[in-house]
Amino acid sequence: SAVISQKPSRDICQRGTSLTIQCQVDSQVTMMFWYRQQPGQSLTLIATANQGSEATYESGFVIDKFPISRPNLTFSTLTVSNMSPEDSSIYLCSTAQRNTEAFFGQGTRLTVV
Amino acid sequence: SQQGEEDPQALSIQEGENATMNCSYKTSINNLQWYRQNSGRGLVHLILIRSNEREKHSGRLRVTLDTSKKSSSLLITASRAADTASYFCATERGGADGLTFGKGTHLIIQP
Secondary structure (H helix, E strand, O other): OOOEEEEOOEEEEOOOOOEEEEEEEOOOOOEEEEEEEOOOOOEEEEEEEEOOOOOEEOOOOOOOOOOEEEEEOOEEEEEEOOOOHHHOEEEEEEEOOOOOOOEEOOOEEEEEO | OOOOEEEOOEEEEEOOOOEEEEEEOOOOEEEEEEEEEOOOOOEEEEEEEEOOOOEEEEOOEEEEEEOOOOEEEEEEOOOOHHHOEEEEEEEEEOOOOOEEEOOOEEEEEEO
16 A cells, blocks of 8 residues: 655645645655546546656646656656646546556645636 | 546435446456545545456445446445545556546435
8 A cells, every 4th residue: 555645735826837746655656647637527647657757648738737757766746837727626646556556645726816 | 538437427315225326438448446535635445346357345335347338337335424425437448557537426425
């Protein structure tokens, strides 16, 4: 199992600014994932972050908008850049090994005004 | 990633009744998982069923998987008020990382 500490838990940001979300895992993990959950919607995978390589982004998500760092096997950050109200969502980090359950942080509720 | 469909989108039942939620998906999968989310917070894993399994039980939960129809169902028996939450199915695709989530079912248990 893995316990993920995610922060901040919530934030209200001005449009045009950037926010960096941090996730710390209590054990070394190979794969970390970032998801977005828009209001009233389900989760959508933004990108996969493996240590030592560039993050792999899903269709519709680009590195300039959502830069990701993965400096070691227990930590990752997601930055939401040049924010607009449409970026208001819950952002969640996760880790999993193939064919096993995934573990999630508690999420970051972002409101852009 | 394309999301699967879940139905119903919302379900309200009396405490003690059984709740059934369905999920359909579109691609071949390694496994299908069910998660619960309370009030838009982090997800809690409920059960994982692999593509070569047809049924799985965990406490009051029963999950079925029909890979020929690309569908799954989650049954919660003897529901409790604390079961009120959103429930999501999620699939792990073969050869790909990360999960593809269904649209979710919002379950309300009336006391």
